[in-house]
Amino acid sequence: MARILVVEDEPSILKLISQNLTLRGFDIEIATDGETGLTRAREGKYDLILLDLMLPVISGWEVLRELGNQGILDRVPVIVVTAAAREEDEKRARSLGARDYLVKPFYIKELLQCVSTALSSHNQAGRNKQEKPSRRSS
Amino acid sequence: MAVREQRHLAIADSDFAWLRLAIVLVTGMALLVGMIRVGSPMVWLIIGIAAVYAVANSFLDLHRRFRSIFTYRTYAFLDLLLITLLVYFTGGQNSPLFLLYGIPLSIAVLRYGADAGAAYCLVTTALYSSAVLFHGLNGTFHWLTQIGLLWALYLVMAYVYYSDDTRQDKARRRDELGALHRAAAAPIHTGDIPTVIGNILSGALSATNCCWAAVYLYEEKDDRFTDCYSLSCSDLDSDVKHETPWVAPSDILYTVIYTNSPRNTQDLLSDKRFQNSVLNNGIIRSAVIMPMFAPGAKRVGVFVLGREEPHRVSQHELRFASTLAVQAAVSIHTAFLFEEAKTIEAAKEADKLRSQLLGTVSHELRTPIAAIQGFASSLKCADEVEIPKEMQQDWINEIEQNAERLRRLVTDLLDLSRLESGALRMQMEWQDMNDVLDELAPDLQMIAEGRNLVVQVSDTLPLIKCDAERIGQVLRNLVENARKFSPPGSNIVVGAERYENGIRVGVLDEGEGIPPEYHDKIFERFFQIEGASFRPQKGTGLGLAICRNIVEAHGGRIWVESSPGKGSIFYFTLPVTGS
Numbered sequence: 001m002a003r004i005l006v007v008e009d010e011p012s013i014l015k016l017i018s019q020n021l022t023l024r025g026f027d028i029e030i031a032t033d034g035e036t037g038l039t040r041a042r043e044g045k046y047d048l049i050l051l052d053l054m055l056p057v058i059s060g061w062e063v064l065r066e067l068g069n070q071g072i073l074d075r076v077p078v079i080v081v082t083a084a085a086r087e088e089d090e091k092r093a094r095s096l097g098a099r100d101y102l103v104k105p106f107y108i109k110e111l112l113q114c115v116s117t118a119l120s121s122h123n124q125a126g127r128n129k130q131e132k133p134s135r136r137s138s
Numbered sequence: 139m140a141v142r143e144q145r146h147l148a149i150a151d152s153d154f155a156w157l158r159l160a161i162v163l164v165t166g167m168a169l170l171v172g173m174i175r176v177g178s179p180m181v182w183l184i185i186g187i188a189a190v191y192a193v194a195n196s197f198l199d200l201h202r203r204f205r206s207i208f209t210y211r212t213y214a215f216l217d218l219l220l221i222t223l224l225v226y227f228t229g230g231q232n233s234p235l236f237l238l239y240g241i242p243l244s245i246a247v248l249r250y251g252a253d254a255g256a257a258y259c260l261v262t263t264a265l266y267s268s269a270v271l272f273h274g275l276n277g278t279f280h281w282l283t284q285i286g287l288l289w290a291l292y293l294v295m296a297y298v299y300y301s302d303d304t305r306q307d308k309a310r311r312r313d314e315l316g317a318l319h320r321a322a323a324a325p326i327h328t329g330d331i332p333t334v335i336g337n338i339l340s341g342a343l344s345a346t347n348c349c350w351a352a353v354y355l356y357e358e359k360d361d362r363f364t365d366c367y368s369l370s371c372s373d374l375d376s377d378v379k380h381e382t383p384w385v386a387p388s389d390i391l392y393t394v395i396y397t398n399s400p401r402n403t404q405d406l407l408s409d410k411r412f413q414n415s416v417l418n419n420g421i422i423r424s425a426v427i428m429p430m431f432a433p434g435a436k437r438v439g440v441f442v443l444g445r446e447e448p449h450r451v452s453q454h455e456l457r458f459a460s461t462l463a464v465q466a467a468v469s470i471h472t473a474f475l476f477e478e479a480k481t482i483e484a485a486k487e488a489d490k491l492r493s494q495l496l497g498t499v500s501h502e503l504r505t506p507i508a509a510i511q512g513f514a515s516s517l518k519c520a521d522e523v524e525i526p527k528e529m530q531q532d533w534i535n536e537i538e539q540n541a542e543r544l545r546r547l548v549t550d551l552l553d554l555s556r557l558e559s560g561a562l563r564m565q566m567e568w569q570d571m572n573d574v575l576d577e578l579a580p581d582l583q584m585i586a587e588g589r590n591l592v593v594q595v596s597d598t599l600p601l602i603k604c605d606a607e608r609i610g611q612v613l614r615n616l617v618e619n620a621r622k623f624s625p626p627g628s629n630i631v632v633g634a635e636r637y638e639n640g641i642r643v644g645v646l647d648e649g650e651g652i653p654p655e656y657h658d659k660i661f662e663r664f665f666q667i668e669g670a671s672f673r674p675q676k677g678t679g680l681g682l683a684i685c686r687n688i689v690e691a692h693g694g695r696i697w698v699e700s701s702p703g704k705g706s707i708f709y710f711t712l713p714v715t716g717s
Contacts, residue, residue: 012509012536019533020516023523054501083504086497104508107515 002047002119003027007037007063008081009055013104017050017081020108021115034058038066046076048118053082053093064096073097077118081111160241184223191216214258217242222265230273231281239266240291247295255299259292310345314458317345321465329476332367336378338466339369342443345462346455350422350444353430353466354385356395356437363391363439370421383416390415394427394440400460402426405448417442424449426456428463432471441466498664502547502679509540543678550680554663557687564605564691571599571634571641571712574606581610582617588626589647591617594633599641602712608688609712612696615681616645616708624649624705640694640713651702660698661686685710 004021008014009032018028029044031037034055041049041063049067053060060082067073077099082089090101099121100114221242225233239262247255263285270281320341324334335353342351352368366382385391390411394401405423406412417425422444430438441463513533520530556562572595583591613632620630628648634641652660659665663683689696689710700706 010505010509012540013505013512015532015536016509016512016516019529023525083501083508085500085504104504105511106508108512108519109515111512 005029005046005049007031008052034063038063049078068097077122222269226269231270247299252296313345317341324469325472331473332379334473335367343371348443349446352442355439394429398429400428402451426459430467432467438467506540506544510537513537547678550678566603568601585617586630590629592631596635612685615685620647642711644707644709646707648705651704652700
């Protein structure tokens with residue numbers, strides 16, 4: 001089953017996301033500040049990262065930029081889950097490489113929808129990547 | 139005799155006095171060296187008169203006090219008479235004191251011009267000739283030679299005077315350029331209107347012989363003069379802004395503004411147009427009034443240059459005054475525009491802050507709502523996925539807690555906005571802080587949950603006027619803050635003591651402390667210490683901002699003393715009398 005990293009500092013929201021995803025069979029790891037989140041993302045193997053933008057130590061923006069710089073965004077899709085509701089925030093996050101942008105508050109179905117979309121498109125992309133070399137070898 | 143007054147003087151009044159003293163000294167020296175042998179009591183008498191006379195008009199400043207009697211012409215004649223007497227008694231045409239005539243002659247030319255010098259020479263010739271004739275013609279030098287020498291000296295001095303006149307023209311032009319430059323550059327360095335006008339006025343005074351300069355600002359909208367700025371040469375450092383006198387509609391100032399044409403008067407006391415004018419102020423006798431227009435023919439006001447004495451205004455003076463008025467109008471207009479721009483800038487800044495605050499508030503409100511909506515919608519999914527019973531219960535608790543957090547946030551926001559707008563009035567009553575603390579103690583004990591709360595009071599506390607309810611709110615906030623930032627089992631101490639003209643209440647904790655750079659910022663709303671290793675979970679981010687507002691509404695002050703790792707003490711003061 002897919003492994004998901006949740007980077008979120010609000011305990012209530014962290015609990016909400018992680019418990020719901022665990023119930024649905026996902027393998028969840030958590031980080032409660034930007035720095036830990038970044039270290040986990042760099043070292044662990046995840047299929048998806050859920051990232052808050054307002055984080056202690058290093059902000060979510062910084063984490064997103066670093067993930068992009070280090071090429072992790074190419075392997076792992078990131079969904080930003082944030083209370084920053086302004087359109088320019090979403091545009092900026094997407095331009096930094098976020099796959100999706102979910103504004104708090106949200107219904108749990110919306111989150112699950114985002115997660116499954118991100119995972120399936122990611123798997124699609126992964127399969128495409130694997131197919132390319134095989135075509136070349138034939 | 140055309141005595142030139144109000145020129146740019148090559149010799150100042152004080153120099154003139156000193157030169158006069160020089161006459162006496164030279165007289166004395168000459169007598170000592172050569173004439174003592176004459177030994178006539180008459181000579182000594184004349185020397186005495188000369189000394190008294192010169193000292194009197196040099197140092198007692200007679201010519202200022204009795205200007206009407208002691209004109210320079212009187213002095214000049216007295217000087218000549220004195221010298222002539224000396225010449226007569228010391229040898230007539232052979233007397234070396236004849237040379238003394240050169241001194242007043244030089245003064246006359248340099249101070250009053252070549253015309254005055256010529257007149258002086260004529261009178262001298264007449265006096266000297268008669269002195270010589272009375273004394274008898276028996277000298278080595280012919281008296282006509284002496285007179286020839288005198289006129290030669292006059293010619294030299296006149297030449298010096300005229301070349302000096304050119305020099306003075308240059309100096310005047312330089313002064314005028316300087317004044318124009320100051321008027322033009324005034325708004326560059328400062329946008330402050332009184333300073334700009336002050337610069338224009340002092341520039342005008344230094345470039346002309348005027349003793350008083352003023353700017354009356356005109357407001358087109360209300361059709362009236364709003365502000366008066368003036369500067370007098372006797373007090374250049376004084377404030378230029380003055381109480382604006384009421385300007386009658388018939389005042390010549392309005393005539394100048396309406397007709398857009400300058401007015402001037404030789405003597406305003408005898409000029410009907412000035413009879414009821416604010417310019418008839420006892421300071422000036424003659425005046426030039428220039429209208430001031432800004433770009434777009436906007437009426438800015440009038441510019442006035444005045445003198446203490448009656449004076450006929452020359453063409454050159456009029457031209458200069460009008461140029462200066464044009465420049466002054468542009469500069470004052472610029473200063474006004476600059477001030478306006480600053481106001482707009484400030485309004486924009488306030489707008490930006492407001493929208494920033496709105497953004498923060500919306501963000502803070504979204505978080506508890508997200509938890510409530512998220513958990514509630516999760517519970518609704520119970521039919522799709524099995525949720526353990528305890529988890530369901532936990533989620534319901536979460537919903538409740540977040541609803542409570544939302545309620546507190548809204549209450550705090552409302553409190554803060556009412557405090558900041560001044561809508562929340564303090565119910566001031568005389569209180570004994572010991573009683574207030576006693577009453578609060580159980581409440582604080584509960585808030586400090588898990589920490590050891592100690593309340594210390596002092597016996598000598600003065601009664602203070604305060605709103606006990608609001609002070610209780612401050613203390614609850616501070617104790618709650620202390621708990622959030624300190625480990626379980628540590629001490630929290632609340633105490634009050636006498637301080638300056640009131641009391642000081644402190645709340646001490648043994649937590650992680652606050653870096654000095656944040657000691658002010660923590661009292662701002664929604665401020666979070668950046669990079670802090672954890673974030674207080676239940677706070678609204680408004681507690682300390684509310685505390686500060688309440689304390690300041692009491693006329694007190696709130697601050698924190700802390701260093702990282704050593705805990706913090708939050709202090710606030712309350713003056714005895716309240717705000």
